[in-house]
Amino acid sequence: MSIRVVVADDQEIARHGLRMVFDGEDDIEVVGEAADGLEALGQVERRAPDVLLIDIRMPRMDGLEATRRLRGTDGVAVIVITTFDLDEYVLEALRAGAVGFLVKDSSADRIIDAVRAVARGDALISPEVTRRLLDQFVASAPARVGDPALASLTPRERDVLLGIAAGRSNADIAAHLHLEESTVKSHVGRMLGKLGLKSRVQAVIFAYETGLVAPGTAPGSPDR
Structure with missing residues:
Protein backbone atom coordinates (compact mmCIF):
# COMPACT_ATOMS: atom_id res chain seq x y z
CA MET A 1 0.00 0.00 0.00
CA SER A 2 1.39 3.40 -0.99
CA ILE A 3 2.11 6.19 1.49
CA ARG A 4 -0.34 8.98 0.66
CA VAL A 5 1.24 12.46 0.69
CA VAL A 6 -0.15 15.98 0.44
CA VAL A 7 2.31 18.77 -0.45
CA ALA A 8 1.61 22.33 0.73
CA ASP A 9 3.72 25.27 -0.47
CA ASP A 10 2.74 28.67 -1.84
CA GLN A 11 5.29 28.33 -4.66
CA GLU A 12 4.08 26.16 -7.52
CA ILE A 13 7.62 25.30 -8.56
CA ALA A 14 8.36 24.01 -5.06
CA ARG A 15 5.26 21.80 -5.10
CA HIS A 16 6.19 20.53 -8.54
CA GLY A 17 9.73 19.78 -7.38
CA LEU A 18 8.50 17.77 -4.40
CA ARG A 19 6.05 15.87 -6.57
CA MET A 20 8.91 14.96 -8.91
CA VAL A 21 10.95 13.69 -5.93
CA PHE A 22 8.25 11.09 -5.24
CA ASP A 23 7.28 10.24 -8.82
CA GLY A 24 9.80 7.42 -9.10
CA GLU A 25 8.90 5.80 -5.78
CA ASP A 26 6.52 2.85 -5.96
CA ASP A 27 5.52 3.17 -2.29
CA ILE A 28 4.78 6.94 -2.19
CA GLU A 29 1.91 8.73 -3.96
CA VAL A 30 1.22 12.49 -3.97
CA VAL A 31 -2.56 12.67 -3.63
CA GLY A 32 -2.99 16.42 -3.29
CA GLU A 33 -1.39 19.87 -3.34
CA ALA A 34 -2.14 23.11 -1.50
CA ALA A 35 -0.95 26.71 -1.87
CA ASP A 36 -1.63 27.76 1.72
CA GLY A 37 -2.59 26.41 5.13
CA LEU A 38 -6.34 26.60 4.58
CA GLU A 39 -6.06 24.60 1.38
CA ALA A 40 -3.83 22.13 3.20
CA LEU A 41 -6.52 21.53 5.84
CA GLY A 42 -9.06 20.94 3.08
CA GLN A 43 -6.77 18.52 1.27
CA VAL A 44 -6.17 16.57 4.48
CA GLU A 45 -9.90 16.30 5.07
CA ARG A 46 -10.66 15.22 1.51
CA ARG A 47 -7.63 13.10 0.68
CA ALA A 48 -6.87 11.49 4.08
CA PRO A 49 -3.10 11.46 3.54
CA ASP A 50 -0.61 9.60 5.71
CA VAL A 51 1.88 12.49 5.52
CA LEU A 52 1.54 16.24 5.04
CA LEU A 53 4.64 18.07 3.82
CA ILE A 54 4.04 21.74 4.59
CA ASP A 55 5.98 24.99 4.24
CA ILE A 56 6.00 27.49 7.12
CA ARG A 57 5.61 30.83 5.32
CA MET A 58 2.41 30.87 3.27
CA PRO A 59 -0.45 33.37 2.75
CA ARG A 60 -3.84 33.27 4.51
CA MET A 61 -2.70 30.60 6.98
CA ASP A 62 0.92 29.60 7.57
CA GLY A 63 2.17 26.08 8.02
CA LEU A 64 2.49 26.34 11.79
CA GLU A 65 -1.16 27.31 12.31
CA ALA A 66 -2.30 24.57 9.94
CA THR A 67 -0.19 22.08 11.90
CA ARG A 68 -1.73 23.25 15.18
CA ARG A 69 -5.21 22.72 13.78
CA LEU A 70 -4.30 19.21 12.69
CA ARG A 71 -2.84 18.26 16.06
CA GLY A 72 -5.86 16.22 17.10
CA THR A 73 -6.27 14.60 13.69
CA ASP A 74 -5.47 10.90 13.69
CA GLY A 75 -3.65 9.30 10.81
CA VAL A 76 -1.70 12.24 9.37
CA ALA A 77 1.94 12.93 10.24
CA VAL A 78 3.17 16.47 9.55
CA ILE A 79 6.65 17.27 8.25
CA VAL A 80 7.49 20.95 8.18
CA ILE A 81 9.79 21.79 5.30
CA THR A 82 11.24 25.27 4.99
CA THR A 83 14.05 27.34 3.54
CA PHE A 84 15.10 28.46 7.00
CA ASP A 85 17.14 26.20 9.30
CA LEU A 86 16.35 28.33 12.35
CA ASP A 87 15.83 26.91 15.81
CA GLU A 88 12.81 29.08 16.55
CA TYR A 89 11.00 27.62 13.54
CA VAL A 90 11.83 24.08 14.62
CA LEU A 91 10.68 24.79 18.17
CA GLU A 92 7.37 26.21 17.00
CA ALA A 93 6.86 23.35 14.56
CA LEU A 94 7.34 20.78 17.34
CA ARG A 95 5.09 22.68 19.70
CA ALA A 96 2.47 22.81 16.96
CA GLY A 97 2.57 19.01 16.64
CA ALA A 98 4.92 18.32 13.71
CA VAL A 99 6.80 15.04 13.84
CA GLY A 100 9.46 16.02 11.32
CA PHE A 101 11.43 19.05 10.19
CA LEU A 102 13.50 19.40 7.02
CA VAL A 103 15.10 22.25 5.13
CA LYS A 104 14.29 22.63 1.44
CA ASP A 105 17.83 22.00 0.30
CA SER A 106 17.67 18.49 1.76
CA SER A 107 18.54 15.80 -0.77
CA ALA A 108 15.78 13.91 -2.52
CA ASP A 109 16.83 10.73 -0.73
CA ARG A 110 16.57 12.46 2.65
CA ILE A 111 13.09 13.77 1.91
CA ILE A 112 11.96 10.33 0.74
CA ASP A 113 13.46 8.69 3.84
CA ALA A 114 11.72 11.29 6.04
CA VAL A 115 8.31 10.51 4.56
CA ARG A 116 8.84 6.78 5.02
CA ALA A 117 10.07 7.29 8.58
CA VAL A 118 7.12 9.35 9.80
CA ALA A 119 4.66 7.10 7.95
CA ARG A 120 5.85 4.15 10.02
CA GLY A 121 5.56 6.14 13.24
CA ASP A 122 9.10 7.40 13.71
CA ALA A 123 10.10 11.04 14.02
CA LEU A 124 12.69 12.94 12.07
CA ILE A 125 14.54 16.19 12.63
CA SER A 126 17.65 17.22 10.75
CA PRO A 127 20.45 15.82 12.93
CA GLU A 128 22.42 19.06 12.80
CA VAL A 129 19.77 20.83 14.87
CA THR A 130 18.62 18.04 17.18
CA ARG A 131 20.82 18.36 20.26
CA ARG A 132 20.91 22.16 20.48
CA LEU A 133 17.21 22.18 19.76
CA LEU A 134 16.37 19.96 22.72
CA ASP A 135 18.51 21.99 25.08
Missing part, protein backbone atom coordinates in the same frame (compact mmCIF):
# COMPACT_ATOMS: atom_id res chain seq x y z
CA GLN A 136 16.82 25.22 23.94
CA PHE A 137 13.35 23.70 24.02
CA VAL A 138 13.74 22.52 27.59
CA ALA A 139 15.31 25.81 28.67
CA SER A 140 12.38 27.78 27.24
CA ALA A 141 9.57 25.47 28.33
CA PRO A 142 7.74 25.58 31.67
CA ALA A 143 9.13 23.05 34.15
CA ARG A 144 6.97 19.95 34.52
CA VAL A 145 9.02 18.12 37.14
CA GLY A 146 6.83 15.68 39.01
CA ASP A 147 4.16 15.64 36.31
CA PRO A 148 1.51 13.20 37.58
CA ALA A 149 1.21 11.68 34.11
CA LEU A 150 4.51 9.87 34.76
CA ALA A 151 2.84 7.90 37.55
CA SER A 152 0.41 6.42 35.02
CA LEU A 153 3.23 4.57 33.26
CA THR A 154 4.17 1.00 34.07
CA PRO A 155 7.87 0.37 34.82
CA ARG A 156 8.29 -1.11 31.33
CA GLU A 157 6.60 1.86 29.65
CA ARG A 158 8.92 4.14 31.61
CA ASP A 159 11.91 2.11 30.37
CA VAL A 160 10.66 2.50 26.80
CA LEU A 161 10.27 6.26 27.28
CA LEU A 162 13.87 6.44 28.52
CA GLY A 163 14.97 4.48 25.45
CA ILE A 164 13.19 6.88 23.12
CA ALA A 165 14.74 9.84 24.97
CA ALA A 166 18.15 8.22 24.45
CA GLY A 167 17.53 8.22 20.69
CA ARG A 168 17.02 4.46 20.36
CA SER A 169 14.85 2.92 17.67
CA ASN A 170 12.27 0.27 18.57
CA ALA A 171 14.74 -2.41 17.50
CA ASP A 172 17.47 -0.95 19.72
CA ILE A 173 15.08 -0.69 22.69
CA ALA A 174 13.97 -4.29 22.13
CA ALA A 175 17.56 -5.51 22.17
CA HIS A 176 18.39 -3.42 25.25
CA LEU A 177 15.34 -4.65 27.22
CA HIS A 178 15.41 -8.22 25.83
CA LEU A 179 11.93 -7.89 24.33
CA GLU A 180 10.35 -8.55 20.96
CA GLU A 181 10.22 -5.48 18.73
CA SER A 182 6.45 -5.89 18.39
CA THR A 183 6.17 -5.76 22.19
CA VAL A 184 8.15 -2.53 22.29
CA LYS A 185 5.90 -1.05 19.61
CA SER A 186 2.87 -1.87 21.76
CA HIS A 187 4.51 -0.27 24.81
CA VAL A 188 5.29 2.85 22.78
CA GLY A 189 1.67 3.17 21.67
CA ARG A 190 0.31 2.75 25.20
CA MET A 191 2.88 5.16 26.63
CA LEU A 192 2.06 7.86 24.08
CA GLY A 193 -1.66 7.37 24.71
CA LYS A 194 -1.33 7.68 28.48
CA LEU A 195 0.75 10.86 28.17
CA GLY A 196 -1.48 12.39 25.51
CA LEU A 197 1.39 12.59 23.02
CA LYS A 198 1.33 12.08 19.25
CA SER A 199 4.94 11.34 18.40
CA ARG A 200 8.33 10.16 19.57
CA VAL A 201 9.62 13.73 19.30
CA GLN A 202 6.98 14.86 21.79
CA ALA A 203 7.91 11.91 24.04
CA VAL A 204 11.55 13.04 24.05
CA ILE A 205 10.51 16.59 24.93
CA PHE A 206 8.24 15.28 27.70
CA ALA A 207 11.10 13.24 29.18
CA TYR A 208 13.33 16.31 29.27
CA GLU A 209 10.67 18.71 30.53
CA THR A 210 9.70 16.45 33.42
CA GLY A 211 13.29 15.90 34.51
CA LEU A 212 13.23 12.21 33.65
CA VAL A 213 16.27 12.95 31.49
CA ALA A 214 18.63 15.89 31.98
CA PRO A 215 19.80 17.85 28.91
CA GLY A 216 23.09 16.50 27.60
CA THR A 217 22.94 13.23 29.54
CA ALA A 218 21.05 10.95 27.16
CA PRO A 219 23.31 9.24 24.60
CA GLY A 220 22.48 9.31 20.93
CA SER A 221 20.13 11.69 19.16
CA PRO A 222 16.33 11.59 19.11
CA ASP A 223 15.92 11.99 15.39
CA ARG A 224 15.53 8.33 14.61
